[in-house]
Amino acid sequence: MKRAAFNHRLLPVALLVPQIAIIAIFFYWPAWTAIQSSFYLEDPFGFGSTFVGTDNYTRLFASSEYLKVAQFTILFTVIITVFALGAALLLAVKADKVLRGARTYRTLLMWVYAIAPPVAGFIGVMLFDQNIGPMTDLFNWLGHDYRLGLNYMDTAFAMTITSIWIQIPVNFIFFLSGLQSIPQSVKEAAMIDNASPTRRFWETTFPLLAPTAFFLLIINITYALFDTFGVIDTIVYGNPASNPMTLVYKVFVDGFRGNDIGGSSAQSVVLMLLVLGLTIFQFRMLERRIHYT
Amino acid sequence: MTDTTLSMPVQVAPRGRRIRLSVIGDHFVLILGALFMMAPIYMTLTTASHENLTIHREGLQFLFGGELLNNFDAAMFGQGGFSGEITGMSMLKNSLILGMGFALGKIVLSMMAAYAIVYFRLRFATFAFWVIFTTLLLPLEVRIVPSYEVITGLGLANTYTGLIVPLLASATGTFFFRQYFLSIPEELVEAARIDGAGPVKFFIDILVPLSRTMIAAIFIVMFVYGWNQYLWPTLITTDEGLYTLVRGIKQIRQSLAESNQIPAYGQAMALSIIAILPPVLIVVFLQNWFIKGLVESDK
The missing domain is CATH 1.10.3720.10 (MetI-like)
Structure with missing residues (x-):
């Protein structure tokens, strides 16, 4: 905190009030409502609700459907994180290395960042469409009868690859800026010490990139859990029931389509705890890093 | 905070044929990556330049047709939605x-x-x-x-x-x-x-x-x-x-x-x-x- 501060009583309060008020009304109130209604069972016709204790939670974890969705979410998150980070790291290392056209490559590889997930999802639907999609043609040519929206695995494939596609640019930007902030002297010293480029990468570059990689790991997990909503919604449009979906999408489906407010709120609370755990993990790791370096 | 403007780093000039090949390899990977990122949008644009019937019969298009302006005009100014209010x-x-x-x-x-x-x-x-x-x-x-x-x-x-x-x-x-x-x-x-x-x-x-x-x-x-x-x-x-x-x-x-x-x-x-x-x-x-x-x- 700055030492030379202003001594005013009302001004700082006035400056903080708008932000705090918006957060209180649009953040704390809904979050509190979610926690509260996760312990109630709402009448489907809206005639009030009854306190049911932890029934919504036990119902949730006993539901095989919920566990199946949870399982899919974990798999989906792991695959997206691994591929989006891996591809972006490879491309960033190459873009950092080449002398010619570095700026052009950077532009070409990052601009997809600006595309909204649902628009990407819609383009995915077109590419994998039963009648007009070239990807479907490709699969058929390879001997697989591809059916988007009907076959669980086929839909999951389109969803995953579209989600990876829009996540590569942001990872690429962070990796490239991380690579370029490695001092030239370090790179040159590594050049002298170590002849093999592969060993040079794993022994010098990668450890220096580790903070960026860890930060991106968290970002990618959060992305796969929450921000893929638009992709999923456009791809499974019409029949979410038989199709793969993530935990966040299920909160939405149960809350709005199924009108199961209690169950949906319990799911919200479970996700809140998940994010809380993730954040605590992130902080612990950050602390550790500060201690050891 | 380090400098985040992505400037081109000074490279130690590599020598020899083997290195030459690796440069080609680098460009190959980058071009492949760029194609993967751009192809879907390219096809969206080319398909937007065809008639609905053509797309319906032949699928998404790889080359440009002559309907680009008409389709954009329709998308921009054509009335849509249930109430016919939105353009x-x-x-x-x-x-x-x-x-x-x-x-x-x-x-x-x-x-x-x-x-x-x-x-x-x-x-x-x-x-x-x-x-x-x-x-x-x-x-x-x-x-x-x-x-x-x-x-x-x-x-x-x-x-x-x-x-x-x-x-x-x-x-x-x-x-x-x-x-x-x-x-x-x-x-x-x-x-x-x-x-x-x-x-x-x-x-x-x-x-x-x-x-x-x-x-x-x-x-x-x-x-x-x-x-x-x-x-x-x-x-x-x-x-x-x-x-x-x-x-x-x-x-x-x-x-x-x-x-x-x-x-x-x-x-x-x-x-x-x-x-x-x-x-x-x-x-x-x-x-x-x-x-x-x-x-x-x-x-």
Whole structure:
């Protein structure tokens, strides 16, 4: 905190009030409502609700459907994180290395960042469409009868690859800026010490990139859990029931389509705890890093 | 913070044939990556230049046809939706309002809050900090059902306020400006005080002009973020007059899924291009600012 501060009583309060008020009304109130209604069972016709204790939670974890969705979410998150980070790291290392056209490559590889997930999802639907999609043609040519929206695995494939596609640019930007902030002297010293480029990468570059990689790991997990909503919604449009979906999408489906407010709120609370755990993990790791370096 | 402008590094010149081959390999990987990123959008654009019947019969197109202008014209000015009220133009206007409103709101609110936290002796500064900080824990997607109920309860459904303000309830911008203000030398505020500048004058005449680049950078990132919002606009705007372009995509998805004639593929592809063009142009042409905003705001 700055030492030379202003001594005013009302001004700082006035400056903080708008932000705090918006957060209180649009953040704390809904979050509190979610926690509260996760312990109630709402009448489907809206005639009030009854306190049911932890029934919504036990119902949730006993539901095989919920566990199946949870399982899919974990798999989906792991695959997206691994591929989006891996591809972006490879491309960033190459873009950092080449002398010619570095700026052009950077532009070409990052601009997809600006595309909204649902628009990407819609383009995915077109590419994998039963009648007009070239990807479907490709699969058929390879001997697989591809059916988007009907076959669980086929839909999951389109969803995953579209989600990876829009996540590569942001990872690429962070990796490239991380690579370029490695001092030239370090790179040159590594050049002298170590002849093999592969060993040079794993022994010098990668450890220096580790903070960026860890930060991106968290970002990618959060992305796969929450921000893929638009992709999923456009791809499974019409029949979410038989199709793969993530935990966040299920909160939405149960809350709005199924009108199961209690169950949906319990799911919200479970996700809140998940994010809380993730954040605590992130902080612990950050602390550790500060201690050891 | 290290320098984040992505400058070209000085390379130690490699020698020999083997290295030459590895350079070709590098370019090959990069070109492949660029093709993977661009191909879907390229096909969206080429397909947008064909007639619906052609697309319906032959699938997505790899080459340009002659219908590009017609399809864009239809997507931009043709009446659509249930009430026949919405055009590409009206959705474009709403997207701009959402993007601009969100970015501006975010900057104003978070600069004010960060200023109060950094430059004043506040008894509850730490408390305020944590109240704001906690919002990072819960994305809107998680608390979507109760948020919807709160907003409709306040009568804010189908208003621009209901569309924009709830999205502002997060800490990202505040943290960004807090970090930035903390990096400004203390001598500056001391000098200003000696010269007799009060807190308001210091903020408006010194701090805001000093933060110009930061404001521009964060504006770009927030504009793209606001423009690309989907779930919230989908829930809160049932009135077609308030649809944004990204929200309109859902409408198109629906009409493709449910129509029993030949769907208007060309027009749908054209509208997709319109929905992605403004943020893409901003990201490409203001690239250095955008990267600065992105890399620094997320730290």
